[in-house]
Every structure is written in structure tokens, then in C-alpha cells.
Amino acid sequence: MILFPNAKINIGLNITERRPDGYHNLETIFYPVNIKDALEVVESDELTFTSSGLDIPGRAEDNLCVKGYHMLKKDFDIPPVSIHLHKNIPIGAGLGGGSADAAFFIRLMNEQFNLCISVDEMTGYARRLGADCAFFIENKPVFAFERGDEFETIKLDLSAYKIVLVMPDIHISTSEAFSGIKPTPVKDSLLELITEPITEWKKHIKNDFETSIFKNHIEIRGVKAALYEAGAIYASMSGSGASVFGIFDHTPDLGFLETDNEVFYL
Ligand SMILES: C[C@@](CO)(OP(=O)(O)O)[C@H](O)COP(=O)(O)OP(=O)(O)OC[C@H]1O[C@@H](n2ccc(N)nc2=O)[C@H](O)[C@@H]1O
Numbered sequence: 001m002i003l004f005p006n007a008k009i010n011i012g013l014n015i016t017e018r019r020p021d022g023y024h025n026l027e028t029i030f031y032p033v034n035i036k037d038a039l040e041v042v043e044s045d046e047l048t049f050t051s052s053g054l055d056i057p058g059r060a061e062d063n064l065c066v067k068g069y070h071m072l073k074k075d076f077d078i079p080p081v082s083i084h085l086h087k088n089i090p091i092g093a094g095l096g097g098g099s100a101d102a103a104f105f106i107r108l109m110n111e112q113f114n115l116c117i118s119v120d121e122m123t124g125y126a127r128r129l130g131a132d133c134a135f136f137i138e139n140k141p142v143f144a145f146e147r148g149d150e151f152e153t154i155k156l157d158l159s160a161y162k163i164v165l166v167m168p169d170i171h172i173s174t175s176e177a178f179s180g181i182k183p184t185p186v187k188d189s190l191l192e193l194i195t196e197p198i199t200e201w202k203k204h205i206k207n208d209f210e211t212s213i214f215k216n217h218i219e220i221r222g223v224k225a226a227l228y229e230a231g232a233i234y235a236s237m238s239g240s241g242a243s244v245f246g247i248f249d250h251t252p253d254l255g256f257l258e259t260d261n262e263v264f265y266l
């Protein structure tokens, strides 16, 4: 069976406090976007993992799909499988690509081997693999809170707009990004701010990672400024970076960004 795990963007990201477990409480909007990997699972004599497309740092046994397999194997009588991942979603980008693969792997195994795992249980399994992994089980726009793994569904439909995603040649790991953060409580919750017209978002909706990441990587700040100059209604770095997205009411000409960055018109 083949599934196509998609990326997400974060619209707003407030990191509010450090938790005793070493994680941070945060609030953000997760919104699914149309940039996808391809994930294939075939029953086999032994567990194997191969990949094509973008290079994935780290060993195959540390891939989140393989971790997902071992996690499920403890609780279910599943056969060995050959996993093939074609990687297209940029890595170290704040797009949750690895988390999407892991969540789609759980969904795929559930369907392929009739494991009868409920959506709530799949969400629980996904949460064990990574904070934003749980979002990709239902894969609908949500307000996320606590570690970013508790959700409230929101009505948000950006299909009338053009979303452009720009990936500079810089990769930032999530833990590196958290090291530059001083948590701050929020005045106005994103759950309220997101209901304002998109034209108002620029004034109030921010990503707390931008301050420290922009200080260390001035090029990323430049990409965001360029998106606003090109007419974006709203632009922001996604998650812990390094990708930046712009929301437009038309398809912009961003040819000038394409020499130094990868640009996706979604
Ligand atoms: C912070 C976000 C916002 O979208 O960053 P992105 O990865 O999407 O950029 C995500 O929730 C990340 O989710 P995910 O990438 O699954 O995080 P994990 O693998 O669980 O954690 C990686 C590391 O990030 C830090 N971490 C992550 C989530 C959180 N709420 N508090 C944290 O402090 C921890 O240091 C942890 O060891």
C-alpha cells in the first residue's frame, strides 16, 4: 500500500513555558499543506527500510517509520515489512515531514493489516514518536496546545489563497531552535486571533522562534521581508524553521528568490 504524507505549516507559534519534562508548553495553529512524500509498505521476509529523493540524515533504524514499526510490533502481531520512503518534504524545515511519515506509517499499517486501532489510539501512538506527529493522524487544521500534541479543531480554509513556501539552504533542528527561546505567557490566545480577517494577522500573529533564528540566520529574515515586498497578505517562518511561507491572493512572481532558495507554489 502507498500513502502520501503531507507537510504542515505553523500559523503563529507562542512558546509559553518550560515544562518539568524538558519540553515546552506552546500554542500554534497547524495547517496541512500540499507538499508530499511517498510511503510504501509491502509485506516481506524481513524488516527493511530504503529511501530515495532527499537525503535523510541519520541511520535507517532511527527513521521515524522504523521506530513506528517497532512500537506497533510490541502490541500487535504484524509481519515483517519492506518500507520505502520517497523523500520530498524538506528536512529541518519546520514542516513536520518526519512526523508526517511516522503518523502516515501508523495509519497505513492499521489499514493494511486490519489492526482496528481507533483514531484516538493512533493519536496516542503518534504522540509517543514526536510532539507534532499526533497532528498528522487526523491531518485537519487545529489549534494545538500543551506540547503541541493536544488539539482543538478549527474552521480555517485557505484554499482561496496561494500559499508559497520558500526553503533557504539552511536546516535547523527543532532542539537547536528551542535552545534560543525564553518562554513568555501570551496575552491574546491564537484561538481568538486566528478568527480575525487574514489581513489583520500580520499585526498580531507571530512565531516566537523568529527572533533568535533571524539573529543567527539573517537570510531567513530576508526571505520573509521579500515575501511581504512581493505582496504577501501574511508571511512567517514555519515552526522552528528554516522554511518561510507567504499567503497571497494571487500567484506572485518570485523568480528572484529561486536562485538561492527552493520555492514551492502550493
Ligand atoms: C515545536 C514544533 C512546532 O511545530 O517544531 P517543528 O518541528 O514543527 O519545527 C513542533 O511541535 C515540534 O514537534 P517535533 O519535531 O515532533 O518535536 P519532538 O521530536 O517531540 O521534540 C524535539 C525536541 O524539541 C523540543 N521540544 C519539542 C516540542 C515541545 N513542545 N517542546 C520542546 O521543548 C525538545 O527539546 C525535544 O527534544
Ligand SMILES: Nc1ncnc2c1ncn2[C@@H]1O[C@H](COP(=O)(O)OP(=O)(O)O)[C@@H](O)[C@H]1O
Binding pocket: 056, 057, 058, 062, 063, 064, 065, 085, 090, 091, 092, 093, 094, 095, 096, 097, 098, 099, 101, 102, 172, 173, 174, 241
Ligand atoms: N522520515 C523522516 N524524514 C525526515 N527526517 C527524519 C525522518 N525520520 C527521522 N528523521 C530525523 O528527523 C530530523 C528532522 O527533524 P526536525 O529537525 O524536527 O525536522 P522538521 O523541520 O522536518 O520538523 C532529521 O534530521 C532526521 O534525522
